[in-house]
Amino acid sequence: MExxxxxxxxxxxxxxxKLCGVVITGGQAKAAIQDGHVQVNGELCTMRGRKIRAGDSVQVAGRGFKVEKCL
Incomplete structure (x- = not known):
């Protein structure tokens, strides 16, 4: 997990x-999320405006990301 x-x-x-480089544009992000390709903390998420905080994990396109707070 990255x-x-x-x-x-x-x-x-x-x-x-977009930050992770999984998609290039906001439109691609919207499509990936609405098409059910994204999981947040192990659950399907179709809300593109969902707030992701430190400690959350996101899985998409066979890749996993763990969000950490940088001071």
Whole structure:
């Protein structure tokens, strides 16, 4: 599982997918999320604006990401 560091309290799911390089555009992020290809903490998530916080994990396209807070 890859570690992603954020400096804010949270990051929206669609922005996280772009940050991780899983998608290039917001439209691609929206499609991946709405088509049911994204799991947050092991559960299917179809809300692209979901707030992802430190400690959450995201799985998409065979890749896993763990979000950590960077001070």
């Amino acid at each position: 570690e992603i560091r954020i400096t804010t309290e949270y990051i929206k799911l669609d922005a996280l997918l």
